[in-house]
Amino acid sequence: MDSLLSLLNVSLNYHTKQKETLAVKDLSFDVSSGEFAAIIGPSGCGKTSILSLIAGLIKGYGGDVFFDGEKLLKPSEKIGYMLQRDELFPWLTISENVYLPLKIKRLYNKENKDLADELIKKYGLIDFCDFYPNQLSGGMRQRAALIRTLAASPELLLLDEPFSALDYQTRLVVCNDVHGIIKSENKTALLVTHDISEAVSLSDKIIVLTQRPAKVKNCYILDFDKDLTPIERRESDRFSQWFETLWRDLN
């Protein structure tokens, strides 16, 4: 497998009036095409900054980030970012929300609109497409946010704790849902989370970061059956072993 995304000796500073903090130092890892990778690490270790950096939102960092063979310098059209909250625009209907990235990227034409409509239909949002976001449940909203991210046909999805705003029950269901959609669309994903069980239930690969300044402490390839859904993984024996391993790593 080719690596779709690679970070090489990346370092990152936070600047405030008082001081400069080294947040990330000598960070290197790869994410292969079609892989579901997760980054976990102690809170405050700069996980979100790493995603922002890959999303092209941070200017001025050390080292290199390569995406699809090219150095990343600005937001790439092939990368979709999904944030902690769904961030659906309340004044737009669900389908208008889904078209938003197309309109921003000036890719809004018949062909792409049809693709987006196809996704809306395929993933059960068709009955809600003329609804406003506040008429939907939290789980449905998060699904709409994922479809919005997919509408611009990204190759890599960045997921920044996308389930943390949901209650536990919904979270398990949405987690399953999102995993299913990403796998069936054959997308590469990079998830950032502080929830070990979430990372174990979703990913093919887990990258464990150290305390600040963050670098890679360990990298695990998970050996679950290919076809297991996140909920099925949670029921398997290997799940608690992986959980244990990662938990030790983090403490």
Add this chain to the structure above:
Amino acid sequence: MENYSSEHKKYLVGIRKKAVVVNVMRVGLLVVFLVLWELSVSLGLIDGFIFSSPSRILSTIKNLYLSGELFSHIGTTLYETIIGFIAASVIGITIAVFMWWSETLKKIAEPYIVVLNSLPKIALGPLIIIWFGAGSGSIIFMAVIITVIVTVINMLAGFCEVDNGKILLLRSMGASKFQIFTRLVFPASLPTLVSTLKINVGMSWIGSIMGEYLVSKRGIGYLIVYGGQVFKLDLVMASTFILCVLAGVMYAAVALAERLLLKWQ
């Protein structure tokens, strides 16, 4: 409707009853007030020359109408107020957009805005008369300066309140600052815009009437000042009544615009 349980029907009837009570009381209060006022004057409890009365107000308005002056006064004030309202809203929103656009510009302008906001604009009266002459120009200018600063402050606060996560989302899609404004910041600030326009209706009325107090030959504010000077208190009361009606109508127009703009709420 037929499918509802008797409990739900009772609940609905309860809501309707409350709405009826509110409407009846609203109208009733006004009627009782007017009747008491009229009676007190006709029974000699209060002096109609000083306190006027509903019937005297009506006949004053009728006389104004018969003399052909009524609509000329209303037209003048309405013209000044509406032009002042539109100009101040457009200028204020434009300034707020520039201040949102550039953090540096915002910081530079902030102290000026604060000082201009606390300055009682009426203090500029003499200057305005000399600069803009004794006519509608001065009055419109007064309406504008009274309204514009509040518009800038409110709209800028609205623009800056926009959720950071949504801005981040748009930036990750590669949005330009212009796109962030038109797609997110402006639509997100529509509720603020509507509440600002509502405040502006009141502010521009204050401005135009105050302007007419200072310098005018025609208009509702002129009638009030003139009525006060020659002790025609019926005229003062009648003009105030007309003012209430006009301000109410203008407010209703903005409320209608609100319903059209904010469908999604």
